[in-house]
Amino acid sequence: MVKRKTKNLIDINDLSIKEIDDLIKVANDIITNKEKYSKKCDGKILATLFFESSTRTRLSFESAMLRLGGNVLGFSEASSSSTTKGESLADTVTVVSGYSDIIAMRHPKEGAPVVATRNCSVPIINAGDGGHNHPTQTLTDLFTISREKGRLDNLTIGLCGDLKFGRTVHSLITAMSRYKNIKFILISPNELKLPEYIKKDVLDKNNISYIETNDIEEYLKDLDILYMTRVQKERFFNEADYIRLKDYYILNEEKLKKAKKDLCILHPLPRVNEIAIEVDNDKRACYFKQARYGVYIRMALILKLLEVK
Amino acid sequence: MNIDAIKNGYVIDHIKVGNAMKIYDVLNLNELDCQVALITNAKSKKTKVKDIIKIAKLVDIDFDKIASIDSNVTINIVKNNKIIEKKKLELPRELINIYKCKNPRCITTIERGLDQIFVLTDKENNIYRCKYCETNLEK
Numbered sequence: 001m002v003k004r005k006t007k008n009l010i011d012i013n014d015l016s017i018k019e020i021d022d023l024i025k026v027a028n029d030i031i032t033n034k035e036k037y038s039k040k041c042d043g044k045i046l047a048t049l050f051f052e053s054s055t056r057t058r059l060s061f062e063s064a065m066l067r068l069g070g071n072v073l074g075f076s077e078a079s080s081s082s083t084t085k086g087e088s089l090a091d092t093v094t095v096v097s098g099y100s101d102i103i104a105m106r107h108p109k110e111g112a113p114v115v116a117t118r119n120c121s122v123p124i125i126n127a128g129d130g131g132h133n134h135p136t137q138t139l140t141d142l143f144t145i146s147r148e149k150g151r152l153d154n155l156t157i158g159l160c161g162d163l164k165f166g167r168t169v170h171s172l173i174t175a176m177s178r179y180k181n182i183k184f185i186l187i188s189p190n191e192l193k194l195p196e197y198i199k200k201d202v203l204d205k206n207n208i209s210y211i212e213t214n215d216i217e218e219y220l221k222d223l224d225i226l227y228m229t230r231v232q233k234e235r236f237f238n239e240a241d242y243i244r245l246k247d248y249y250i251l252n253e254e255k256l257k258k259a260k261k262d263l264c265i266l267h268p269l270p271r272v273n274e275i276a277i278e279v280d281n282d283k284r285a286c287y288f289k290q291a292r293y294g295v296y297i298r299m300a301l302i303l304k305l306l307e308v309k
Numbered sequence: 310m311n312i313d314a315i316k317n318g319y320v321i322d323h324i325k326v327g328n329a330m331k332i333y334d335v336l337n338l339n340e341l342d343c344q345v346a347l348i349t350n351a352k353s354k355k356t357k358v359k360d361i362i363k364i365a366k367l368v369d370i371d372f373d374k375i376a377s378i379d380s381n382v383t384i385n386i387v388k389n390n391k392i393i394e395k396k397k398l399e400l401p402r403e404l405i406n407i408y409k410c411k412n413p414r415c416i417t418t419i420e421r422g423l424d425q426i427f428v429l430t431d432k433e434n435n436i437y438r439c440k441y442c443e444t445n446l447e448k
Contacts, residue, residue: 089416090422107416109415109419110442111417111439111440111442114416115420115441131414132442197445201430
């Protein structure tokens with residue numbers, strides 16, 4: 001096994017609050033002083049290993065590295081990799097770590113990044129593993145909340161949609177539970193409720209107050225943040241269940257009349273029907289900004305893991 | 310009911326009622342060529358009723374497997390008709406290659422040569438989670 005001190009980012013809890021604060025500071029500085037960072041990763045290579053396709057996350061990582069002056073290589077789906085020839089994940093990652101300085105990996109199987117880090121000599125960033133973790137989306141969410149609300153504490157956060165399989169939701173709850181005076185309103189159909197282990201291990205353990213409801217309008221007036229999620233077809237084994245639940249919630253301007261004027265509406269994207277197009281023109285809609293911010297926080301993360309000053 | 314005392318072997322005592330069969334299965338006791346007695350609903354001073362397993366041979370036993378089912382048992386190791394050791398068990402920090410993760414989305418379902426590892430995350434409630442996907446272990 002390769003021994004090294006370099007950190008990976010597999011789970012958002014791999015980062016302390018101080019480290020997250022530092023990343024946010026750097027990301028803010030990148031937005032203000034883009035030129036200063038444009039050659040920081042000159043000569044460095046990011047490998048994007050996407051065993052499950054995700055155009056948005058992959059392009060965000062690639063944009064981040066290119067904006068830092070680095071280069072990128074990789075594949076965008078498992079069929080383009082040696083997996084189709086029967087190569088193990090551990091072997092693929094070991095080989096690619098010889099071709100690159102840092103790896104961003106997405107894999108449909110949960111826990112894949114833990115396996116990937118075993119024999120890897122360069123930092124690995126988990127770009128999503130099944131329904132499990134997606135820490136850079138959480139960093140993006142935290143950065144967006146910080147920019148839009150000016151704080152990460154004293155917030156009432158509504159999470160709406162697929163709270164069962166939605167890894168972004170699980171990671172965000174875990175991350176936000178470390179800040180003071182956070183309340184969660186968990187809005188989902190019964191079939192897609194937040195898993196018990198997250199309630200027990202994260203919310204109850206940290207004495208975080210939360211309310212579960214299946215009515216999106218009931219608590220809308222109390223929310224500082226509304227985090228909408230898509231019901232993901234790829235997480236269902238039964239298509240009938242997906243069809244029944246996919247349009248359970250649709251946020252529109254009519255519903256938003258009840259919400260605070262400074263509500264911040266987030267969505268990890270891609271959006272399907274859960275946010276009506278008309279909401280895009282509402283100044284409370286922050287989800288496209290959120291996608292942009294994702295590039296800057298990934299730039300800050302790459303700099304940190306590569307230990308580039 | 311009378312079950313003969315054993316000359317050499319193990320008496321797994323104070324098993325919570327209902328757990329004896331699970332221990333029998335996890336230890337694959339059906340594969341042994343010696344006498345094995347499984348007693349359920351035996352009288353107990355402490356807990357009123359208990360299960361007991363007697364194995365009439367000093368075979369190799371993975372005590373972590375027993376602990377993963379019921380860590381409150383007492384294991385009497387018998388040699389030449391005498392109890393030479395009364396063994397108390399503790400929940401192991403990790404269970405390696407004893408159980409398989411039942412999450413169909415877990416990386417262990419496809420990656421070759423991967424140990425099945427479950428990590429103790431809640432000692433009080435005997436809860437183990439898959440090291441990779443963090444799914445709770447169902448025994």
